[in-house]
Amino acid sequence: MPKYKLTYLVFRGRGEVIRLLFAAAGVEFEDVRVTLKDWPAMKETDPERKRFLFNQLPILEFDGHVLAQSHAIARYVANEFGFAGNTNLEKAKVDMIVSAVEDAYSPLVTNVWYEKDKARKEAWFTEFRETLLPKSLTALEKLLTANGGGDGFFVGDSVTFADIMFADRVDLLVFHSSPDVLDGYPKLKALKSRVEALPKIAEWIKKRPYAPDFEFH
Amino acid sequence: MSQGISPLADALVSCSNARRDTSRSAMPTYKLTYFDLRGRAEPSRLLFAVAGVEYEDVRIQREQWPNEKASGKYPFGQMPVLEVDGQVIAQSIAIARYLANEFGLAGKTNLEKAKVDMIVDAIGDVSKGLGEMWFANDEAKKAEAKEKCLTKTIPTTFTGLEKILMTNNGGDGFFVGDSLTMADLIFLAHTDYHVDQLKEENTMAAFPKLTALRERILAQPSVKQWVEARPKTKI
Numbered sequence: 138m139p140k141y142k143l144t145y146l147v148f149r150g151r152g153e154v155i156r157l158l159f160a161a162a163g164v165e166f167e168d169v170r171v172t173l174k175d176w177p178a179m180k181e182t183d184p185e186r187k188r189f190l191f192n193q194l195p196i197l198e199f200d201g202h203v204l205a206q207s208h209a210i211a212r213y214v215a216n217e218f219g220f221a222g223n224t225n226l227e228k229a230k231v232d233m234i235v236s237a238v239e240d241a242y243s244p245l246v247t248n249v250w251y252e253k254d255k256a257r258k259e260a261w262f263t264e265f266r267e268t269l270l271p272k273s274l275t276a277l278e279k280l281l282t283a284n285g286g287g288d289g290f291f292v293g294d295s296v297t298f299a300d301i302m303f304a305d306r307v308d309l310l311v312f313h314s315s316p317d318v319l320d321g322y323p324k325l326k327a328l329k330s331r332v333e334a335l336p337k338i339a340e341w342i343k344k345r346p347y348a349p350d351f352e353f354h
Numbered sequence: 355m356s357q358g359i360s361p362l363a364d365a366l367v368s369c370s371n372a373r374r375d376t377s378r379s380a381m382p383t384y385k386l387t388y389f390d391l392r393g394r395a396e397p398s399r400l401l402f403a404v405a406g407v408e409y410e411d412v413r414i415q416r417e418q419w420p421n422e423k424a425s426g427k428y429p430f431g432q433m434p435v436l437e438v439d440g441q442v443i444a445q446s447i448a449i450a451r452y453l454a455n456e457f458g459l460a461g462k463t464n465l466e467k468a469k470v471d472m473i474v475d476a477i478g479d480v481s482k483g484l485g486e487m488w489f490a491n492d493e494a495k496k497a498e499a500k501e502k503c504l505t506k507t508i509p510t511t512f513t514g515l516e517k518i519l520m521t522n523n524g525g526d527g528f529f530v531g532d533s534l535t536m537a538d539l540i541f542l543a544h545t546d547y548h549v550d551q552l553k554e555e556n557t558m559a560a561f562p563k564l565t566a567l568r569e570r571i572l573a574q575p576s577v578k579q580w581v582e583a584r585p586k587t588k589i
Contacts, residue, residue: 191476191514202465205514209471216464225455226441232448237430276430 141166143210144188145195146173148348149305151207152195157301158211160341162218170346208235215298222292230292234280234299241273242306245313266314271321274310277303278322287324296335304332384409386449388434389416391587394446395434396543397536398453403580404534405457413585447474454536461530461537469530473518473537476511477544483507484551508557515541516561525563534574542571547589 141159145152147170159166171179171194183189188196190205197203197210204210212232215221222228244265252258281287291299307329311318319326333342384402388395390413402409414422414433423431429444436442436449443449451471454460461467483503490496519525529537545568549558558565571577 186514186517190472190518191479192510204468204472206472206475209468209475212471213464213468216467225452226438226443228455229443229448229452232451233429233443233445236445236448240430272431280429 138164139199142169142198143167143195144169144171144198146171146176147346153305154211154298154302155195155197155207155214156345157305157338157341158214158218158220158298161220161296161301161335161337162214163337164214164218170348208239211235211298211302220297220301222297227292227297231297231299234277234291235302237273237277238299238302238306241270241277242309244269245309249313262313270310270314270318274318274322274325278325281324281328288327290328290331296332300328300332301338304329382439385412385437386410386434387412387414387437389414389419390585391589392543392546392584393589396546397446397450397540398434398436399584400539400543400577400580401450401453401457401459401536404459404539404574404576405453406576407457447478450474450536450540459535459539461535466530466535469518470535470537473515473529474540476515477537477540480507480511480548481544484548488551504552504555504557509560512557512561512564516563519563519567526566528567528570534571538567538571539577542568542577550589 141164143152143155143159143166145155156166156168176194180189180192186192188198188203190196190203193205195207195210196205197213204213212221212235215231222231244261248258248261248265252261278287281291284291284293290296291303303325307319307325319329333339384407386395386398386402386409392399399411419433422428427442428435429442432444434446434449435444436452438452443452451460451474454470461470480503483499487496487499487503490499515529516525519529522528522530523532528534529541541564545558558568572581
């Protein structure tokens, strides 16, 4: 088994789904966390970009290889340890759902963290709560339900990258809309609980460092 | 097919024909639906072209789209979608990766596939940046987005891509492994748009290996044939 070293920022963000996948697989990894304050200096230790290939985090290092891009890393870990779907078609469905969750949550990053104009931010948030989020959750609820009634997982018979991505990122969607927003999407709500109750995932959630800065404004 | 040589020979010939017929009918039917644009469908169209696989290339005109969308057949109310043997897959890169995996254009090992995915996602960051520029709804935002592309997103990402390319056979082949993959085709689809949008700025000039890669991909016979035959659209 290679020694895996994941480097990301201190909070959950784009690294957490990878940490959750390692946890679900029961695979040890070095969980390196960098503060926003320390990140610029760390970048400068690698002027040749041998590690920080795109000047970004996360990166995964193992056996002399370096991977960048959070979803590429997550999918690699998922494929290595059986959380990616069992056939090409299942993998495509997993990827589709991962992309959809990304589409739902990533505008929050742009509009919470990067948007400085208060009026633009407010206008966007109204659109998010009234239109964008309901649209995403409705589509995901429908896809989940289409898989044998929706009381299992998004794809196939077992937990995949898609379920873990949803369960992790949905916290941010809830935080920026309302605590009971999932009440309107009972299958998704139950899925989140189901994922978090899986023994190895529950164990990770219990022991992971608490670091909500940046994520939750 | 009967040669009349012997009943056994005839039987063998028609048996092997039957096997070929079976394998032909076992081949999935593919239907790709998108706007009449290259856009987010072009990676998949390029994959079909390189693999030499038939598919129905459905193009929806802008005016038809509201009705199409209302039909409920699009999982996220968006295109492209791929229909394969009754299953619907949405999300353009999920579709492309599915086809790439089916046709052996995704990379050969999990590690190669991860490198392909990494390159594709990095290119996606630049596409996103260019999209912010293209779709900005006021001049100030447009200028801000363009500045970010030119000073940050493109230099950072393309430097990374050029370096990754150079670690593979000195950069004179393809992005990953010894042959064309989805990473190269998505790079091509992206640069078609990128080079057109930033003609004056000539951003590719700083990246000789990437520039040569683009030419190399375009010169592949199956790619060349498709690029010549495909409908000509602005984006």
